[in-house]
Amino acid sequence: xxxxxxxxxxxxxxxxxxxxxxxxxxxxxxxxxxxxxxxxxxxxxxxxxxxxxxxxxxxxxxxxxxxxxxxxxxxxxxxxxxxxxxxxxxxxxxxxxxxxxxxxxxxxxxxxxxxxxxxxxxxxxxxxxxxxxxxxxxxxxxxxxxxxxxxxxxxxxxxxxxxxxxxxxxxxxxxxxxxxxxxxxxxxxxxxxxxxxxxxxxxxxxxxxxxxxxxxxxxxxxxxxxxxxxxxxxxxxxxxxxxxxxxxxxxxxxxxxxxxxxxxxxxxxxxxxxxxxxxxxxxxxxxxxxxxxxxxxxxxxxxxxxxxxxxxxxxxxxxxxxxxxxxxxxxxxxxxxxxxxxxxxxxxxxxxxxxxxxxxxxxx
Numbered sequence: 587x588x589x590x591x592x593x594x595x596x597x598x599x600x601x602x603x604x605x606x607x608x609x610x611x612x613x614x615x616x617x618x619x620x621x622x623x624x625x626x627x628x629x630x631x632x633x634x635x636x637x638x639x640x641x642x643x644x645x646x647x648x649x650x651x652x653x654x655x656x657x658x659x660x661x662x663x664x665x666x667x668x669x670x671x672x673x674x675x676x677x678x679x680x681x682x683x684x685x686x687x688x689x690x691x692x693x694x695x696x697x698x699x700x701x702x703x704x705x706x707x708x709x710x711x712x713x714x715x716x717x718x719x720x721x722x723x724x725x726x727x728x729x730x731x732x733x734x735x736x737x738x739x740x741x742x743x744x745x746x747x748x749x750x751x752x753x754x755x756x757x758x759x760x761x762x763x764x765x766x767x768x769x770x771x772x773x774x775x776x777x778x779x780x781x782x783x784x785x786x787x788x789x790x791x792x793x794x795x796x797x798x799x800x801x802x803x804x805x806x807x808x809x810x811x812x813x814x815x816x817x818x819x820x821x822x823x824x825x826x827x828x829x830x831x832x833x834x835x836x837x838x839x840x841x842x843x844x845x846x847x848x849x850x851x852x853x854x855x856x857x858x859x860x861x862x863x864x865x866x867x868x869x870x871x872x873x874x875x876x877x878x879x880x881x882x883x884x885x886x887x888x889x890x891x892x893x894x895x896x897x898x899x900x901x902x903x904x905x906x907x908x909x910x911x912x913x914x915x916x917x918x919x920x921x922x923x924x925x926x927x928x929x930x931x932x933x934x935x936x937x938x939x940x941x942x943x944x945x946x947x948x949x950x
Contacts, residue, residue: 587880587881587882587883587894588655589654589655589684589685589864589866589881590627590654590655590656590657590682590683590684590685591654591655591656591657591683591684591685591686591687591789591860591863591864592657592659592680592682592683592685592686592687593605593656593657593658593659593687593689593791594659594680594686594687594688594689594714594718595688595689595690595691595710595714596691596710596713596714598691599689599690599691599710599793600689600691600693600793600825600826601658601659601689602626602658603793603825603826603828603829604689604791604793604823604825604828604829604853604856605626605628605656605658606829606832607825607828607829607831607832607853608628608630608656608828608853608856608857609628609629609630609656626657626658627655627656627657627658628655628656628658629653629654629655629656630653630654630656630857631651631652631653632651632652632653632654632857632858632861632868632879632881633651633850633854633857633858634651634652634868634879636868636870636879636911636941637649637651637870637877637879639911639914639915640870640872640877640911640914640943641877643914643915643918643919644872644873644877644914644919644920645874646872646873646874646875646876646877647874647875647876648875648876648877649876649877649878650876650877650878650879651879652861652868652879652880652881653881654857654860654861654864656687657682657683659680659683680718680783681781681782681783682781683786684786684864685786685787685788685789685860685863685864686783686786686787686788686789687788687789687791687856687860688711688714688788688789688790688791689791689793690707690710690711690790690791690792690793690809691705691707691710691793692705692707692792692793692794692795692798692801692803692805692806692808692809692822693705693793693794693795693798693805693824694795694805695795695826705805707792707805707806707808707809707812708808708812711790711809711812715761715763715784716761718763718783718784719758719761719762719763719784720758721783722754722758722764722782722783722784722785723755723758723759725780725781725782726751726754726755726758726780726782727755729751729780730748730751730752730755733747733748733751734748746776747776750773750776750777751776751777753767753773754767754777754782758784763784763785763816764777764782764784764785765784765785765786765787765788765816765817765818766816766817769785787818787819787863787864787865788813788816788818788819788863789818789819789820789821789856789859789860789863790809790810790812790813790818790819790820790821791821791822791823791856792805792806792809792810792820792821792822792823793823793824793825794806794822794823794824795824795826796824796826796827796846798822799822799824799827799846799847799848799852800822801820801821801822806822819859819862819863821852821855821856821859822852823852823853823855823856824852827846827852828851828852828853830842831843831851839851865883865884866881866882866883866884867881867882867883867884867938867940868880868881868882868940868941869882869891869938869939869940869941869942869943869944870911870941870942870943870944871895871943871944871945872943880894880895881894882894882938884940885937886937886938887934887935887936887937887938888903888905888906888932888933888934888935888936888938888944888946889901889903889934890938891906891938891944892906892946892948895946898948899946899948902948902949902950903934903946903947903948903949904946904947904948904949905931905932905933905934905946905947906931906932906936906944906945906946906947907929907930907931907932907944907945907947908929908930908931908932908936908942908943908944908945909923909928909929909930909942909943910939910941910942910943911941911943913928914943
C-alpha cells in the first residue's frame with residue numbers, strides 16, 4: 587500500500603529541515619523563499635518497537651518496518667491559487683498527497699528570513715488555508731460547469747452530482763475547509779475524482795525553538811487551539827534539533843536527546859501521528875526469511891490484508907492463522923501459542939486488529 591503525506595507551509599518555516607530530518611537526507615537547504623523548486627520525495631520507516639519484540643522469539647534473516655512516503659512541497663505564498671510563486675504547480679503536488687502536514691513557524695530565530703517579515707502563526711495558517719480553499723473552489727466551480735450541462739439535460743446522475751458539488755462550493759466560498767463538513771459515503775464518491783485538498787486530513791506541525799520543545803509557549807498554543815477548533819491533529823517539533831540529531835551517529839543520539847530531556851526523537855511522534863492521521867494500522871508476517879510490518883487501513887478484512895502482500899492473495903484467500911504480539915511474549919513460540927489454543931483461525935469476514943501476526947492460507 588502506497589500512501590503519502592505532503593508537507594506544506596510558507597517558505598522558510600522549516601519544511602525542508604523537517605523533511606531532511608525525517609528521511610535522514612541531511613541536505614542543506616538555502617535560506618530564501620522558494621528554496622524548494624521541485625517536490626522532494628522520501629520514504630520513512632514507521633518506528634515500531636514490536637518488530638524487535640517479535641524478533642526476540644522468531645529467528646529471521648531480516649526485519650522490514652512499515653513505511654510512509656513524505657513529499658516536501660515548495661513553500662506556498664499568498665496568491666498561490668492564482669499562480670503566484672509557481673503556485674498552481676505546487677498545489678497540484680498537494681492534490682496527489684493522501685494527507686497534509688502543515689508546518690507552522692513558531693520560533694523567532696533572527697537569522698532565518700520570514701517571507702512576511704514577522705512570525706505570526708495565525709496569519710500564516712490563514713494564508714495557507716485560504717489558498718488551499720481557493721484552489722478547491724476553482725476545481726469545484728469548473729466541475730460544476732461540466733456537470734451543469736448534463737444536469738440541464740435531466741441526467742439523473744449529473745443532477746445528484748450537482749447537489750454535492752454545490753454543497754462543497756458554498757462551503758468553500760465561505761472559506762470553510764471541506765473536512766469540517768459531514769459527508770455521506772455517496773457524496774465522498776462524487777468528490778473523490780476531484781482530488782480536493784481541503785477534504786484531506788491535516789496534522790499541524792508547530793516548528794518550535796529549542797527553548798520550548800513541548801510547545802507550551804504562546805506561539806505554538808495558537809496552532810494547538812486552531813487545530814482543536816478545526817478537528818485537526820497537532821504536534822510540536824523542533825526542526826533544528828531533529829536535523830542535528832540525524833547528523834549524529836546512531837550510538838550518540840540517546841545522549842543528545844537526554845541533554846534536551848527527550849526520551850525519543852520528536853520525529854518518531856510525528857511519523858506515528860501521520861500514520862494515525864491516515865487511518866492506517868499495522869499487521870505482521872513472521873518467518874525465517876523475514877519479519878515484516880504491513881500497512882492496511884483500519885477496518886480492512888483478512889482478504890484485503892493478504893492482498894497487500896500480493897494482489898492475487900485477496901482473491902485466493904482461504905483463511906488466516908492469527909495471534910497477537912502479546913501472545914508471543916507470553917508463550918515464547920508459535921508452537922506454544924497453538925498448544926495453548928490461542929492461535930485463532932479466521933475466515934474471509936475477519937476484521938484485522940492492530941498488531942496481528944498472521945499466516946495466510948491461499949488457494950492456487
